[in-house]
Amino acid sequence: MKRRIYAVASSLLTLVVAATVSLFVAAPPAQAAAGFTVSGGRLIDARGNQFIMRGVSHAHTWYTSQTGSFANIKSLGANTVRVVLSSGARWTQNSASDVANVISLCKANRLICVLEVHDTTGYGEEGAAISLDQAVDYWISIQSALTGQENYVILNIGNEPFGNNESVSATWPTATSNAINRLRDAGFDHTIMVDAPMWGQDWRFIMRDNAQSVFASDPDRNTVFSIHMYGVFDTAAEITDYLGRFRSANLPIVVGEFGHDHSDGNPDEDTIMSYTQQHGIGYIGWSWSGNGGGVEYLDMVTNFNPSQLTSWGQRIFNGANGIRQTARQATVYDSSTPTISPTTRPPTTPPTTRPPTTPPTTTPPVGSRGCTASYAITGQWQGGFQADVRVTAGSAAISGWTVSWTFANGQRINQSWNVTITSSGSAVTARNVSYNGSLGAGASTAFGFIGTWNGTNSAPTLSCAAS
Structure with a gap:
């Protein structure tokens, strides 16, 4: 129990937590709701x-x-x-x-x-x-x-x-x-x-x-x-x-x-x-x-x-x-990410980033099978920071992407989301995960991470390769 601004007057009880547990069975998804x-x-x-x-x-x-x-x-x-x-x-x-x-x-x-x-x-x-x-x-x-x-x-x-x-x-x-x-x-x-x-x-x-x-x-x-x-x-x-x-x-x-x-x-x-x-x-x-x-x-x-x-x-x-x-x-x-219609039910398997664009039913036109990536520091405090990276497909659809960069000031990554990251010294390689590799022409996805820095926290130059 707890007391707050209004101060509960009753005496505190001794709370004994029972050990007996029952298992749940999750219900199937039902109709969609708006918003969250x-x-x-x-x-x-x-x-x-x-x-x-x-x-x-x-x-x-x-x-x-x-x-x-x-x-x-x-x-x-x-x-x-x-x-x-x-x-x-x-x-x-x-x-x-x-x-x-x-x-x-x-x-x-x-x-x-x-x-x-x-x-x-x-x-x-x-x-x-x-x-x-x-x-x-x-x-x-x-x-x-x-x-x-x-x-x-x-x-x-x-x-x-x-x-x-x-x-x-x-x-x-x-x-x-x-x-x-x-x-x-x-x-x-x-x-x-x-x-x-x-x-x-x-x-x-x-x-x-x-x-x-x-x-x-x-x-x-x-x-x-x-x-x-x-x-x-x-x-x-x-x-x-x-x-x-x-x-x-x-x-x-x-x-x-x-x-x-x-x-x-x-x-x-x-x-x-x-x-x-x-x-x-x-x-x-x-x-x-x-x-x-x-x-x-x-x-x-x-x-x-x-x-x-x-x-x-x-x-x-x-x-x-x-x-x-x-x-x-x-x-x-985030104004750069289109909002899903309230009548559209999210996928049964929860994504941790925006679902990929629905692939076309006909062969897409020939285009640049490449990608670009942008880097933004979205939060910074003494010794730590959060950064987001946005990956955008070129003029043709892609099925996967790899973003790489080298930190210039000794930064290190501690944790990440929506991506698989490997590091070797200051060199970093970030690869898509299963649900965000496929992007339609011009479509984007994003991943992020928490890192450490000391002295200077300059943004690195990114390169993006698509498959």
Whole structure:
């Protein structure tokens, strides 16, 4: 369980994590949804690329004047912001116009906006908390602000929607499925995120053991599961086992909240961040600034000032497997990549880059069977950087490509995506992977990597060879 700005008054419970586990069977894909979609257990954006959340929560409903926080969060490298909203049941309601402004701030700063209703927190244990069904009423009441924003917005139906009352938490599968279906019936085509019960930590494994049936109940098969990791997840074994079972079942999971410490125990944030990075799982830390009620240590910056990082802020933004090192901006903000039509379902096997152009049914005209490559540094910090490389076919289709270059200043590559990279000293060779080698005439794909530098970080000259 967890306490926040509003300070839960009930005493903390001793949480015992059961060892009994049941296996999932992933449901087949259903009809397509607009904007983000789920395919093969991964979140795919509207341009057909995998999107891995690297972000933080921002307590907007309590600090509505802190609109500069969106730009400040982006400036530290995040690609996602999870925005606290209120339905009006427990705090001042965020109106449709206010939510529309929040979305515009997210888009202006090229952030993906995860919107959540906070009034559900601890339902069944917190007397003032509302049900998921009541949260859906709120979403429907502000639907005008959300329609058409499916490329940029994910709906987190309700924050930590059940407390530790086991008989009430046992209703989570039915209540969650009903909420999803009410949203779909109302015309919501967004990816929906659902939090686990028991203050988000699922210590009785209710979400884990019922995730497949809840996923299958969504007619769009476009639901993402969110686990909050605090004191329950204080060992590497608990973290890897929980997340690993969703991976094995091809069910989409994100760590929707976590911290470096908590009053209910000391979570293992290093394992959370390393495991999610290794396996392409999103994470969202709690929280940007403004915590109270005894958990002020969860502030990432002091007084909403991005120049005053706390120790937790330094860890999540600048530490190993942190946001600066691992975040990639959603490709819906990349104007050079065509957006996939909302009516086009992504492939069953999830791509991590845009699918290749459909090959022509007739022999293509003779052209230049070559390619070009461009290099861009998309983020840089002391000792580290992120770079993206775009490969473009010539005037004829190609079936594969190889990009090579030599670093002039001793740079080294630590990790990469959408490519197979080999290095020999400063010489680097990058080859396509199975899903992004075939390109139609003039079509492009992209890959990226994280590297280290010292002193100078000049861009190398690239050469591209096609097959």
